[in-house]
Amino acid sequence: RAVYYNSKPRTLNPKGRNETRITCWGGKKSPLQNQKNTGALAIFCFSASDNLKDCDLVEVWVCGSIDEEDLVETIIGEVLPGTALSGLSTQLLGGFAIDDTNWKSRNHEIPEHWKVTFPSGSEIIEYLPKIFKFKGETPDKLLLERREKEYDLFRQVEELHVLDKVKEGFDSVEDFIELANSVSNRRKSRSGKSLEMHLEKIFVAYGLVKFTTQSVTEGK
Template identity: 55%
Template sequence: MDFTQWIHDKNSSSHWWFVKRLSANDTGQTDSHQVGIYIPKRLTDNILKHISRTDIKNPDLHLPAKIDSHGMPQQTVRVIYYNSKKHENKPKGRDEQRITQWNTDLSDSPLQDGANTGAIAIFSFELDPNSGQATGINAWICTGLEEENLLESLIGEVLPGELLEERADNLLSGFIPAKQVAKTRLILPEHWRTAFPSGKEIIDYLDENFRFQTTDPDKLLTDRRREEYKLFLEVEKLHVLDQVQAGFQSVDDFISLANSVSNRRKSRSGKSLEIHLEDIFRKFGLTEFGTQCRTEGNKKPDFLFPSCEAYRDNGFNQDKLRMLAVKTTCKDRWRQILNEANRIPYKHLFTLQEGVSENQFREMQDENVILVVPEKLKEKYPKVVQSKILSLKDFINHTKSV
């Protein structure tokens, strides 16, 4: 089936979408006991109320399901709420909802294929017209960048670790619900009320006014991104909420505002990771680097160490050169960095992707790509590769020593 047609078929109020990037845990690459696809509580509270309860242990529901992207036949999956933490009052018990048994009726499910780690998956729940509850699931796993780019052009960037769920027609009309996060403690500058600040302005203001309680670069990156998002949402509220509360004269007016919000969020998320890394490098003493330098074939790697000039100087010892590419996800994008700096044989790649398959990691090794991820994300990678991945702190210290 064509992906565009599939989206068109599901674009209605009778479908509820859950969208995420598959983690190594989802695809069974981490040997975790938590088998199956994790789903958020808001989704079960809305369309799977049968299992959203704590008076019985581990309530479940069986639903028909099909993975349309790979032409799989219909099967039966189990949606279950593991609720021992609340049902049995176990402090260390489980409190999570998952879709399991993808490999029970059928073997070799694409959702349990390590090669799909990092891919965007859409779970489209068909809703009963009377009760509004889920009666079945159609899934689509994006098979490449073309499909991912098409989807993200419609609903915004799908970041690793983020869970996006909403009625399909809302998502596809430009209505992208913000993650539920606590309100920022910072007071917004008065001039932000009249002019929406750039991403760099927001990050600079955060850096000057928020005191982070960590001296670890990996945790600092995670904390900064979280606080930046809180700040961004408050600015967005200043510029959008009044318009929403005032109502709309037409559907076109609503769609215009929704698309404006969507485009701004895409623009913000695309550049913020690089800005945060640039600031963190300087804070931890890695002060010599160039950004967006032009190399062979007019390529522009995200970071070159120690400088653009050093890279262009053929007399400079190439053993002292380093390159860092920055990509929120790397499944189908890591090969893009291979020819960005020909003088540097080993390419470092920073990513937020939650795991890769062992096969893909070996492919990266064969091409001399070295992964760099926040320390906390290492546990989301297969155990056999964790020792071969650098944390952000490792990368900073190693590059400084060179």
């Protein structure tokens, strides 16, 4: 149950409220009320009614482990911490979802040849300092900032390569699934390598130079 208390903006009541509260989570035994699940990936599924003004039912699933989160992300694509994806089930489960990071509003300048050939993860990361002046004062903040900016730029390039294909439509379900899998796999590949490359840049920037990347350890 969602309730919007808006007496402050509606009646200009200085002592009023302007907030939304969501209740009826199922009691203390509900996974949604369990503090151990703070930060876990969750899926909210709304069964839309015909009039589209309200929903008949809401189901919520909370991932109980990293393995479960990995499984979900193989279906819907990467979900960055603190962000949300939304859309119809046909979009979400196919890897095409709408996020709330507002990356489209930034419209960064990108090299012309990227519009023809999708750049590698290392190319995108090397290009970041040319269009961004990072403000992170600590390695932690810098890492989060670099990841956010890289994802913005990646999504913009992805839009150039994928949106037209989506607008053209598909001749079969298999064609749709093939493209969706391609987009999802590229996102997962970028995400996995991205963290390592950003850490490498930060290590060097802070004077830590005695390390190796992509090294093979015992038993691989």
